[in-house]
Amino acid sequence: MAAYSSKFFKIGSCDGQKVVDGEVMPLVLEPADPAKKDVESLVEALGNNKEWFDQMITKNSAVLLRGFDVGNAVNFNDVVEACDWEDIRYVGPAPRTHIHKRIWTANEGPLSEFIYYHHEMVLIKEFPKKVILFCEIPPPEGGETPFVPSFKVTEKMLEEFPEEVEEIEKRGLMYSFSAPTRNTTASMRGRGWEDAFATSDKQEAERRANALGMEIEWLADGGAKTILRPRALTRVFEGRNGRRMWFNTVVGMHGKEQSSATMADGTELPLKLVKRCEEIIEEESIQFKWQKGDVAFFDNWALLHGRRPSLPPRKVLVATCK
Incomplete structure (x- = not known):
């Protein structure tokens, strides 16, 4: 992890991580100082380290922010906007509901169904570079968001x-x-x-x-x-x-x-x-168990992702960025 350098984040781990071509997927970043896990500190850190954080996503394809007090759509939107990436409107078959500013529900189809692996908006001429997911309510069983290099x-x-x-x-x-x-x-x-x-x-x-x-x-x-x-x-x-x-x-x-x-x-x-x-x-899929407050950043150019069947309740929100 020679390219890793941050005073605000420390490297964590999660079940299901894999090393692919020498890179850990997902790279888990936690607050280096437990006293600075609030949203305001996270937003400030992302704003001050935009280029570095973008490089981490490209390098590792998936970055999971864990252990921060991201509690709702407003907090999630603040995190997304701190990265300063341009929004891109979703075009596709998934039923979604607008929640707040740049934030939408993820696919609202039946939780009992498996959403197959895909690059977001792969069929459209203009597709997102980043797909960002936030877990507001983790499912009691299943409901993972598996991804594939x-x-x-x-x-x-x-x-x-x-x-x-x-x-x-x-x-x-x-x-x-x-x-x-x-x-x-x-x-x-x-x-x-x-x-x-x-x-x-x-x-x-x-x-x-x-x-x-x-x-x-x-x-x-x-x-x-x-x-x-x-x-x-x-x-x-x-x-x-x-x-x-x-x-x-x-x-x-x-x-x-x-x-x-x-x-x-x-x-x-x-x-x-x-x-x-x-x-x-x-065979190549990677997955982790959602925890409340998790924010996952996927390089949509590099990863396919899907959704495992889930028991209710499950609430995952999404933002898509250029």
């Missing part, structure tokens, strides 16, 4: 399916997704198109969808089918050691009731490739 998935897929991976990369991907007219929390993908595009006017929705790189087909029940193509299989981002990220949502959307994932020309993906990819992602 995306480049490890690419490495293994190239080892096992080198020709197939490069062929898909060359041809590109096509996704489709069906959304209802209005929001419903009966599904983890229950966000309606009116909310997603912030309009009830179909022509305006089409214009906004097109600006995001989507086509829309209108369904007989008033819902919308969005089509996205071509999309990349992997991406390489600056400052991440040339790692080739598995920057797609093939497994999460392939062959599902509301969605599909194929090659850009409509050719079906090899089922054995999709199934093995699902296994690899789970």
